[in-house]
Amino acid sequence: MRGLFLGILYGMVIRSFLKVIVGVKYVNREALKQEKQFIIVSNHNSHIDTLAIMGALPFGQVQHVHPIAAGDYFGSSKIKAGITKLFTNAILIRRSKNAEAPNPIELMSAAITRGESLILFPEGSRGTPGKMQEFKKGIGILLQMHPEIFFIPIYMKGMGKVLPKGERLLVPFDTYVHFGNPKKCVSNEVESIVKEIEAAILELN
């Protein structure tokens, strides 16, 4: 039931909206169909980013893919957290160290063990449009724990113009979502894994 709801919401409603009105163009979307389980890693400039990735997923996949979202932003109230989880399938994590919430890495790792897929923005926040910030280490730790999991790099261009940080009005512009083919990490050290992923994303630019 939930799969059908999310499948129709993203596969039809949101995808048509993104393609016809916003002007999102997918390049090499077939990369999503090659593996059953994966971690999507992408650069991050806008709230549209998550929708654009979710809207690209194959129909049956949507309910098994969870965007990792900032708990302090999307979970600031119970209602906000509920809505975020209902409509985006998100896993909310804490961004600061001293909060009493569960460890983000453990939450993500548990989802992977259950056979679920994740969407991660290793930059941690949306930042300034068109600029990529340094990646956080979490993705490295996660892939070190699960070296058998494929990661799919995505490079998005123009999303920061459609809906930049701090803006409420969505303005249509042509935007591109480049999907890279699924890869496994070569190294097993956290920092070099992060570097590998960063390079894979930049390569798509």
Next chain:
Amino acid sequence: MNIFTSKTYLDNIEVIAIIGIIIGVLLFASTLFYVWGLLKPSADLKELKTRTNSWWAMAALIIITTLVHPILSFIAFGLLSFVALRELASISKNVREEDRRVIIWCYLAIPIQYFIAYKGWFNIFVIFIPVFMFVWIPFMLVVRGATSEIGRSMSVLPTQLMLTVFSLSHLAYLLSLPNLEGFHAGGRGLLLFVVFLTEINDVFQFIWGKILGKYKILPKISPNKTWEGFIGGILSTTILAYFLRFLTPFTGMEALIIGFCIANAGFVGDIIISAVKRDIGIKDTGLLIPGHGGILDRIDSLSLSAPTFFYIVYNLYYAV
């Protein structure tokens, strides 16, 4: 409400004839490039094939929307304007970050302009974008308060509206023209006449340029365009216009002159968009991403030939 007007449409023998011709030409082109590719696998036909495919899409759009209720044509042309404007606004580096919100006004002008065209309010149609929006956009830019380089935005944004919305809306307005006594093909005939001639003029120019091309016409803007292609294209289009005049109320002489005007306007539209793209630093808007054709490359000639044709026809036959 019965939205299908296909009965009257099928009575319209002239329109049926031109649709037959269009489908025939496209079938011929697709088969030709397919066989050519089989016989000579080394030949680079990708560009030709993509072009043919986009003509199929365009033909389907125009044929299907004219076949069903006219309001669908207005929606379809409105969407075409929207996609073209969005593309132009996206590749344009002349627009500042602060103008993001003002661009919404440009988008909002599209449904208004097409609604006016649908209603056939001619006097408002001709001034809404060139006069009203020409003032409204600078006003909105001023209200937002960022004055640095505001003059550039004041000229770029209305120009983009003119090239993509005002120009193309004339195609839709053709369908709102009143019926003329003794002229059966009507607005649909005129629409097919101008679109078909404009597109085929591009093809003629391309073919003549390939066969005879030697002297470059505007090497700094469009290095592939030659005098031979330009003249050959204009002559072919002018002659073809004479034979397609059954779609129009024109006499033979008028058809020749109007065909000549369409061909020239198409060329000018093409090089204007080419020059805009050169300024931005890309040759084909579609080349931004391989496999994603830019709509601007397809409508560049139409953006000038449509209004040119419209005003000639309007003043010859519809102005009271």
